[in-house]
Each structure stands twice: as C-alpha cells, then as structure tokens.
Amino acid sequence: MLGNCCIRNGSLHQTLITLLDQFQPNSFSFSVVKQIHALLIVSGFSKQHLFASKLFSLFADSGNADYTHHLLLHNPSPSVVHWNRVIRSFSNNSTPNKSIKVFVEMQQFGIIPDHYTFPFLVKASARLASIEHGMSLHSLVLKSGYQLDIFVQNSLIHMYAACGEILYARKVFDEMRQRTNVTWNSMLDGYAKYGDLKRAREVFEFMPDxxxxxxxxxxxxxxxxxxxxxxxxxxxxxxxxxxxxxxxxxxxxxxxxxxxxxxxxxxxxxxxxxxxxxxxxxxxxxxxxxxxxxxxxxxxxxxxxxRTIPKHKTDVLLWNAIIGGLASHGYVQESLELFVEMSKVRVAPDEITYLCLLSACVHRGLVKEAWEIFESLKRSGMIPKSEHYACLIDVMARAGQVGEAYDFLNEMPLDPTPAMLGALLNGCMSHGRLDLAELLGKRLVEVDPHHDGRYVGLSNLYATIKRWDDAKMMRQAMDITGVKKFPGFSYVEISGNLEMFIAHDKRHPKSVDIYMMVNFLLRQMKKVLDCDEGNTLY
DNA sequence: CTAGGGTTAG
Missing domain, CATH: 1.25.40 (Serine Threonine Protein Phosphatase 5, Tetratricopeptide repeat)
Structure with a gap:
C-alpha cells in the first residue's frame, strides 16, 4: 500500500526521505519501517548512504536492538558511530549485558571506541549493577584518555552509585573540574537511592540551578x-x-x-x-x-x-493496582472477575497478582478459594513464595483450621517466616488453642528477638491464661534484650488535614468521640460477621 | 565530499 502510494506520486526518492524524516523514535510502527526498508531494497536505494543511515537510526531508537545489531553485521564497513548506536540500543534495552558483548565484538573487528562509546557501556553496567564491569570500563576510560569528558564522568557517577559504591561516585564528583546539572543530579540521586537523604538534601540545596x-x-x-x-x-x-x-x-x-x-x-x-x-x-x-x-x-x-484505559494498553502493574485495591477493600468477587478479564486481554499475571487475590481471600475468610488460587499459581508455572504460603496459613488459621495450618507449615518446602508463625499464633489465640499458641509464641521470640510485638504477644497470652509470673517474665526479657515497645500508629486524612493516631492514645482533643465511634464500628462489624451477607460494589 | 551518535528523575 505504501509502495503504491509512493510510486503513483512518481517521486519515490523524495517521498521516502520525507516519510523517514517524519518518524519520531517513539511514534512509529516497527512494521511500517520494515515495509519502507523492503521498498528501499526493491528499488535499489538501500545502498545509498543517506537512507541506510536514517533507517538505521530509526531502528536503533525504536528499541529493536537485536534487529539493529543484525543490520550492523550486514553493513560491509560499519563505523564506530554504527557500533555506538547498537551498544546504546542494548544499554537501554532489557538486555544491557548484550551491549558489553557487542563492545567486545566491535574490538574484534578492530574498531577503536571513542568518547561516545563509554557512557553507553557505563550505563549498561549501572543497569546490571555490575561493579566489575563498571570498574574495568573506568580503567579503559583512563587508558583511552577520556577521563575528562563530562558525559563519561557523569555516567561514572551514576554507575558507582547504582552499584552501591557511593564513595567512589563522590570521588569522581569531587575530582571534576566543571560540572553540569546532570553531574549534580546524578550525585543527588545517588545519595537518595543509597538512602542517605541528608546528603541528598545537601547536594540539592547547594547546587546552582x-x-x-x-x-x-x-x-x-x-x-x-x-x-x-x-x-x-x-x-x-x-x-x-x-x-x-x-x-x-x-x-x-x-x-x-x-x-x-x-x-x-x-x-x-x-x-x-x-x-x-x-x-x-x-x-x-x-x-x-x-x-x-x-x-x-x-x-x-x-x-x-x-475504566478509562484502553485494555490493549494495559500491563500487569496496572492490573495488580486495581485487583489489589479491590482485594484490600474486601471485594473478592470483583477482584476475581478482573483477574479473568485480565487473562482475556492477554496480560499475564505475576506473583504479586496472586498475592493480591490470596490476601483478598484472607480478608473474607475464604479458605477453599484461597487453595484454588494457590493451585492456579502453581499451574501457571510460578513457584509460590513465602508470602503466598503465609496467606494460606493465615486464612486457615483464621477459619479455625489451626491443626491443618500447623501441619501445612511443617510440610511446606520453605522455612517458616515470622509472618507465618504470627498468623498461626493469632489463629490459635482466637480459637482457644493456647497450648499451640505458647509453642509458637516462644518460637517467634527465638526467630525474631528484636521485634517488640513478639514479646508483647506472648506476654498477653500468659495474661489471658492468668500465668502472671510468665507474663511479667516476658516484660523483663524485653528489658534484658533492650527491645523497646513502640506503639502502633496510623495516619488518617480528615478534611485535608493529616491526623496521626497512636494505639491507645487518649491525648487527641476528640479522643472521647473517637473511641465512641470505634466501639460503635466494632459492634457494627460484629453484626455483619453474624449475618455475613457480603458486600457488592456494582 | 566526510556527517552521523552522548550522561540524570517515575
């Protein structure tokens, strides 16, 4: 179709140049460019340098790194510019290790890297978080004499920071004679990603523009x-x-x-x-x-x-956001419906999707459904992680299947985590299995000795069964190990203001009203539980 | 005839 159009116009040459110039890297279809490529070959234009160069750039920018690499190897005498484009394509791709491979290949062809080559390679090692690659590239930079190139220096700062070597990043930064905004931003982001917000802030306040x-x-x-x-x-x-x-x-x-x-x-x-x-x-x-x-x-x-988002533009992260949102609001049915809808539009679920669905089941006490989701997860070829097991144990424990959950915990192929033990402990507490609860509580303190709640949980258990001495002993154990009890807290926004609430806090000016409302809500929740009709959204 | 290609934030 494209060909007919051009030929009828009588000026294939001019039309193709115009067409190619109109393409922006991110706003063209790969297949259309392929058609143009085919046309060029058929019409004998492909050997003309201008076309080859434009086409090559388009492919390189479109993220088709492998295809660009393929084109490169068919070019009888590619220059360092062509190699650079392929190396850059791979460094922005999901396979940055390939850009290093192509670099090696380039040298085998006898092409010498220039000051454009290094930023791409250094970026690739940053994305791989490979300090080995990063440092050997740094030494190559020194050998080739490009250490004063500001683009090279900027990319080195980013690389060292991405590899967690913030001091090396700072060293490159300090030794620079002149800096651009990218320099400052790379250092700032380096500190921020490293978790040193104080230094990140210092850089931010100090930098000029x-x-x-x-x-x-x-x-x-x-x-x-x-x-x-x-x-x-x-x-x-x-x-x-x-x-x-x-x-x-x-x-x-x-x-x-x-x-x-x-x-x-x-x-x-x-x-x-x-x-x-x-x-x-x-x-x-x-x-x-x-x-x-x-x-x-x-x-x-x-x-x-x-609902405003066209389904063909969605990805798994979006579906996880909405399925997880529905799940945490208790809309299990709706989240499962969206799960089905998601597979209809051919977006593959990941382990987070399954985790959202499982936690939905936990919220609503749906043991059977949780098992079905767990089986579906395994069928799809994924290996369940400890969080998935924890949901199953939690949902069984809440439903009072404490013995079954305990057996499952012992039979599963993973080591029990504090989250699993804690979930099972809570189940034991609310279903009167205090013997098992004590066992689990002790185990929790062992595996998680710095967690305040573990001691408090066990202490509360002893208080429940009136073993006051043991309860006191737990409080003393906290003093001995130096574990401090931090109160739980949460934020709520009320008419635009953020309010912080601390567990058992009575200092809030409206404290009396708040606790009256809490008790009212608790009674309402009990009522709903007694005659669980479920709630629907649509 | 000798261009062409660069680094930082979700």
Whole structure:
C-alpha cells in the first residue's frame, strides 16, 4: 500500500526521505519501517548512504536492538558511530549485558571506541549493577584518555552509585573540574537511592540551578525512604516557587506519597493538577492514580480511572493496582472477575497478582478459594513464595483450621517466616488453642528477638491464661534484650488535614468521640460477621 | 565530499 502510494506520486526518492524524516523514535510502527526498508531494497536505494543511515537510526531508537545489531553485521564497513548506536540500543534495552558483548565484538573487528562509546557501556553496567564491569570500563576510560569528558564522568557517577559504591561516585564528583546539572543530579540521586537523604538534601540545596530532575529525584528519595510528609513539603515548596513545573515523573512520586499517607484530598488535588496542566496520562501515571485512589479508600474513583484505559494498553502493574485495591477493600468477587478479564486481554499475571487475590481471600475468610488460587499459581508455572504460603496459613488459621495450618507449615518446602508463625499464633489465640499458641509464641521470640510485638504477644497470652509470673517474665526479657515497645500508629486524612493516631492514645482533643465511634464500628462489624451477607460494589 | 551518535528523575 505504501509502495503504491509512493510510486503513483512518481517521486519515490523524495517521498521516502520525507516519510523517514517524519518518524519520531517513539511514534512509529516497527512494521511500517520494515515495509519502507523492503521498498528501499526493491528499488535499489538501500545502498545509498543517506537512507541506510536514517533507517538505521530509526531502528536503533525504536528499541529493536537485536534487529539493529543484525543490520550492523550486514553493513560491509560499519563505523564506530554504527557500533555506538547498537551498544546504546542494548544499554537501554532489557538486555544491557548484550551491549558489553557487542563492545567486545566491535574490538574484534578492530574498531577503536571513542568518547561516545563509554557512557553507553557505563550505563549498561549501572543497569546490571555490575561493579566489575563498571570498574574495568573506568580503567579503559583512563587508558583511552577520556577521563575528562563530562558525559563519561557523569555516567561514572551514576554507575558507582547504582552499584552501591557511593564513595567512589563522590570521588569522581569531587575530582571534576566543571560540572553540569546532570553531574549534580546524578550525585543527588545517588545519595537518595543509597538512602542517605541528608546528603541528598545537601547536594540539592547547594547546587546552582535546580531543574525538574533535581526536584523529582529529591521527592522520590523521600518517598522511597518512607518520609512521605517531607516529600509533600518539598513538592509544595516547588509549587510555591512556581518553577520548574512538575511533570509526569514528579507526579508519580507525589502520588506515591499520597497513597502511603492515605491523603485522599491531596491526591485529588494532584489529579486535578495533572488534568489542568495537560500532563500526558501515560500508563505509569495512570497506574499511580489508580493505586492512590485505591490505597486512600476511594475504590470507586480508582475504578473510574481504570475504566478509562484502553485494555490493549494495559500491563500487569496496572492490573495488580486495581485487583489489589479491590482485594484490600474486601471485594473478592470483583477482584476475581478482573483477574479473568485480565487473562482475556492477554496480560499475564505475576506473583504479586496472586498475592493480591490470596490476601483478598484472607480478608473474607475464604479458605477453599484461597487453595484454588494457590493451585492456579502453581499451574501457571510460578513457584509460590513465602508470602503466598503465609496467606494460606493465615486464612486457615483464621477459619479455625489451626491443626491443618500447623501441619501445612511443617510440610511446606520453605522455612517458616515470622509472618507465618504470627498468623498461626493469632489463629490459635482466637480459637482457644493456647497450648499451640505458647509453642509458637516462644518460637517467634527465638526467630525474631528484636521485634517488640513478639514479646508483647506472648506476654498477653500468659495474661489471658492468668500465668502472671510468665507474663511479667516476658516484660523483663524485653528489658534484658533492650527491645523497646513502640506503639502502633496510623495516619488518617480528615478534611485535608493529616491526623496521626497512636494505639491507645487518649491525648487527641476528640479522643472521647473517637473511641465512641470505634466501639460503635466494632459492634457494627460484629453484626455483619453474624449475618455475613457480603458486600457488592456494582 | 566526510556527517552521523552522548550522561540524570517515575
């Protein structure tokens, strides 16, 4: 079709040049370019350098690294530029190790690397987190005399940080004579990823021209470090300053902070910001929105966003977000329906998908269904992990099948984790198997001696059966091992303000009202449990 | 005739 069109126009040559120029790396279909390629071969243009070069660039940028490599080997005399493009393709691909392979191959062909070659290779070793590759490349850089190239230096900082060698990253940084924003940002992100938020902040405050990458790196650092409030503060500061403008990447991190805080109003504001500023709603951002609404308790809004997304554009992360959201709201039936829908659009579930479904069963006490999901997981060729086993033990224990759960625990091919022992212990407590509970409680203290709750759990057990001396002994054991009891706490957002609640805390000004409501809710929950009609969403 | 290709944030 394409060919007919060009030939009728009478100027194949000109048309193809125009066509090729119009393609942007990410906005063309691989098959269309292949058609053009075929046309060029048929019409004898393929030997013309201009076409070959343009085509080659398009393939390289489209992420078809293997095809680009194939083209390269068919080129009678590829230059270092061509090799570089292939090496870059692989370093951005899912197979960065191949870019190092191609580098070796290139040298076998007698091609000498230049200062463009090294940043790609160093990036590949960063993605592989391979300090061995990284350091031997660094020595090659020194041998070839490219150590003062700022792109090379920047990539080395990133590589050392990605390999966890933050001091080496800093050494490269300190020895640089001049620095660009990328230099500062790489160092900042290095510290943030390393978990040293204090130093990340220092770099951020000190650097001359903070751009959107600087702000996004710092915000994401706080989110990854669990300092969600600080992440939002930094975001606010950026908004007040008015520039730089937040982009899609920034919003993904900020939405993550809202999710963890349960800050629904904040999250809605972010959603509005995204729409009003016409940020592109790519799949990553949409997934963050779905996740935010789901984690903030607004499952209907999560579904509204989810339903706007064309099914052929979805991936497993999006499905996990919505299935997990439904599951944690107790909508087991709906989450299973979406699981079926997901396989219909040919998105393969992963172990997280199964974990979401299993935890849904735990919430609603569905033992039989949990087993079915577990079997389905094994049928799909995945190997269940300890979290999956823990869900099964939990759901059995809650249902009072304590003996069965205990047998399962002993027969499974993994070592029991604290989560499994704890779940089983809770089951024993609520179903009166205090003999087994004591055994498990002791085992838990053994495997998890620094966890405050383990001692408290056992102490409470002894209190229940009025073995006061043993209960006291557990408290003393905590003093001896130096384990401190930290109260549990959570955040809730009420009309835009974040409120922190600490377990058994009576200091809140509305404490009396709050506990009245808690007791009311507990009674309501008991009623629902007595006549479990289930709840439906649609 | 001798261009062409680069590093950082989700």
């Amino acid at each position: 903070k751009d959107i990458v600087s702000w996004s790196s710092l915000i994401d650092g706080y989110v990854k470090g669990g300092e969600y409030g600080e992440a939002l503060k930094v975001f606010d500061r950026m908004m007040v300053a008015g520039e730089p403008k937040a982009n899609e990447v920034t919003m993904v991190s900020v939405l993550g902070a809202c999710s963890h805080l349960g800050a629904l109003e904040q999250g809605r504001l972010m959603h509005r910001y995204i729409v009003e500023n016409k940020l592109s709603l790519n799949l990553v951002l949409l997934t963050s929105l779905v996740d935010m609404y789901a984690k903030c308790g607004a499952i209907e809004e999560a579904l509204v966003v989810f």
